[in-house]
Amino acid sequence: MTDTLAEKYTVDEYIERIIAFHGTLAPGLLIGGYMVDHALCNRPGGEFFDALCETSVCLPDAVQLLTPCTFGNGWLKICDVGRFALTFFEKYSGEGVRVHLDAAGLDAYPEIQNWFLRLKPKHDQDMERLIREIRTAKAGILGMKRVRVHERFVGKEKGGRIVLCPSCGEAYPERDGPRCRACGGTALYI
Amino acid sequence: MTDTLAEKYTVDEYIERIIAFHGTLAPGLLIGGYMVDHALCNRPGGEFFDALCETSVCLPDAVQLLTPCTFGNGWLKICDVGRFALTFFEKYSGEGVRVHLDAAGLDAYPEIQNWFLRLKPKHDQDMERLIREIRTAKAGILGMKRVRVHERFVGKEKGGRIVLCPSCGEAYPERDGPRCRACGGTALYI
Numbered sequence: 001m002t003d004t005l006a007e008k009y010t011v012d013e014y015i016e017r018i019i020a021f022h023g024t025l026a027p028g029l030l031i032g033g034y035m036v037d038h039a040l041c042n043r044p045g046g047e048f049f050d051a052l053c054e055t056s057v058c059l060p061d062a063v064q065l066l067t068p069c070t071f072g073n074g075w076l077k078i079c080d081v082g083r084f085a086l087t088f089f090e091k092y093s094g095e096g097v098r099v100h101l102d103a104a105g106l107d108a109y110p111e112i113q114n115w116f117l118r119l120k121p122k123h124d125q126d127m128e129r130l131i132r133e134i135r136t137a138k139a140g141i142l143g144m145k146r147v148r149v150h151e152r153f154v155g156k157e158k159g160g161r162i163v164l165c166p167s168c169g170e171a172y173p174e175r176d177g178p179r180c181r182a183c184g185g186t187a188l189y190i
Numbered sequence: 191m192t193d194t195l196a197e198k199y200t201v202d203e204y205i206e207r208i209i210a211f212h213g214t215l216a217p218g219l220l221i222g223g224y225m226v227d228h229a230l231c232n233r234p235g236g237e238f239f240d241a242l243c244e245t246s247v248c249l250p251d252a253v254q255l256l257t258p259c260t261f262g263n264g265w266l267k268i269c270d271v272g273r274f275a276l277t278f279f280e281k282y283s284g285e286g287v288r289v290h291l292d293a294a295g296l297d298a299y300p301e302i303q304n305w306f307l308r309l310k311p312k313h314d315q316d317m318e319r320l321i322r323e324i325r326t327a328k329a330g331i332l333g334m335k336r337v338r339v340h341e342r343f344v345g346k347e348k349g350g351r352i353v354l355c356p357s358c359g360e361a362y363p364e365r366d367g368p369r370c371r372a373c374g375g376t377a378l379y380i
Contacts (some may be wrong), residue, residue, distance in 0.1 A: 021254075021260060022260055022262060022263050023258050023260075023263055024263075026262075026263070029262065052378070054372065054378065056261065056262070056264070057262065057264065058262045058263075059262065060260075060261045060262040061260050061261065061262030061263065062262070064211075064254070064260070064261070064262070068213050070211060070212055070213075070250075070251050070254070071246065071250045071251065071254070071261045071268070072212060072216075072219065072246070072247065072248045072249065072250040072251030072252070072254070073212050073213055073214075073216070073248075073251065074246070074247065078261070079376065079378060081362070081366075081370060081371035081372040081376050081378065082362040082363045082366050082370055082371055083355075083358075083360050083361070083362055083370055083372060084360075084361065085360070094380075098379075100360060101361070102360075103354055103359075103360060103361040104354075104359060116352070116361060117352050117361060118349060118351065118352045147379045148379060148380050149378065149379055149380075150377045150378055150379060150380055151380070152377075159308060161308065162306070162307050162308045164293055164294075168273075169293075169294060170273050170274075170275070170290055170292075170293060171273070171274065171291070171293040171306060171307060172271070172272040172273055173272045176271075176272050180271055180272060180273055181271035181272060182244065182271040182273060186269065186271050187340045187342075188242070188244065188269060188271065188339065188340055189288075189337045189338060189339055189340060190284075190338050190339075190340055190341070
């Protein structure tokens with residue numbers, strides 16, 4: 001743990017970036033900053049790494065703000081299983097480090113516990129105290145372990161041919177079948 | 191179409207932001223900037239809007255750079271059906287405007303056509319000409335229509351209770367069942 005998060009921003013600067021990008025100072029995004037930092041400090045060697053987020057709530061934005069991995073460049077992958085955890089892994093071997101917010105280790109931080117386990121309605125939570133507790137706790141509320149991600153997250157899907165859908169006329173990847181997935185049954189519009 | 195994209199950046203400023211956030215000047219992200227701008231100028235009224243991207247490649251980053259919608263704050267939704275299209279919709283009614291890159295309208299822009307339909311290998315594409323064509327074409331290569339998004343994209347999932355998974359011990363949303371989805375069969379690690 002350094003004075004900056006991910007060797008990029010001080011905590012105050014990161015909070016400014018959170019508000020500019022995400023809209024509000026979401027507690028999960030501040031904790032996410034410490035999670036990204038902790039995972040980066042402990043990740044295996046190798047020049048290139050990808051990120052895997054186990055939730056779509058808040059945490060992906062911490063990765064996008066603090067690392068080169070974004071949703072649109074494909075280096076940030078989401079598999080939303082509802083756990084507040086992220087993994088950085090070497091993009092060819094899949095070997096990496098997983099960091100999660102440890103629900104069992106929050107006794108010393110009652111306001112983080114209230115927020116994370118939703119023990120109090122939102123309007124009864126003390127936001128100032130919550131932020132203070134997060135800044136005090138730093139990586140002390142996180143669990144970490146070495147992992148190897150499932151092969152479906154490793155490597156990159158080949159581009160393949162682009163063709164026009166006979167139903168909608170729009171371009172789509174030929175590997176999806178004889179028509180695009182939207183025309184093939186994935187409901188988007190009514 | 192104004193001189194700035196989404197009333198936020200000039201095209202040159204936006205290109206700088208693309209490189210800083212996404213890592214490279216991806217042509218799809220530059221086209222995405224014109225798509226976001228075109229959709230914003232034509233979106234229905236209403237204070238709050240959400241975004242729906244029909245691809246996970248490049249386009250989500252244009253939305254994240256130019257609007258308040260990010261993946262982590264939940265206002266950007268992805269349904270990857272492989273079409274280069276985005277929709278901005280009023281978050282309660284689902285009414286919106288959909289903009290797509292019109293593959294059939296690219297005859298005047300051969301380098302965009304080569305890139306979008308992958309008619310040439312990447313190393314044979316003329317990147318400078320491609321960028322120049324995109325800046326010339328602006329919204330002229332886009333299709334637009336009014337839509338109403340499927341109800342599953344409208345409104346927000348209720349929070350609900352958070353419980354600890356009896357298998358992994360981590361916190362997860364109770365609505366997912368008796369154990370978290372990772373322990374319930376979604377393979378993340380090997």
